[in-house]
Amino acid sequence: MKKNKIITVLCTLMLFIPWSLIVLRSNDWALKSPTAEIMIGCYSAFMVFGGIFTIANYIKNHNQNVLMKICLIINGMYGIVGAVALLLMLI
Known part of the structure; x- marks a missing residue:
């Protein structure tokens, strides 16, 4: 029972983490070429993991x-x- 509540909280937190990309992308350093691709790749991988985990x-x-x-x-x-x-980044 307690395990299910912890998992529900984790899945709920995973709803809001991808939106932090908007805050990070407001900085100039986040719009430059290598950093931008790395950030988008990491956030995309986290979104896929969150979907599979849930x-x-x-x-x-x-x-x-x-x-x-x-x-x-x-x-x-x-x-x-x-x-x-992720597929669009690979193509």
């Missing part, structure tokens, strides 16, 4: 409360967008 815990641990369902939808979309961003 889906796996939703299915495996039967953690199916209302907040977890919201996290599943949003982190799933983040995961898809992150995978697309």
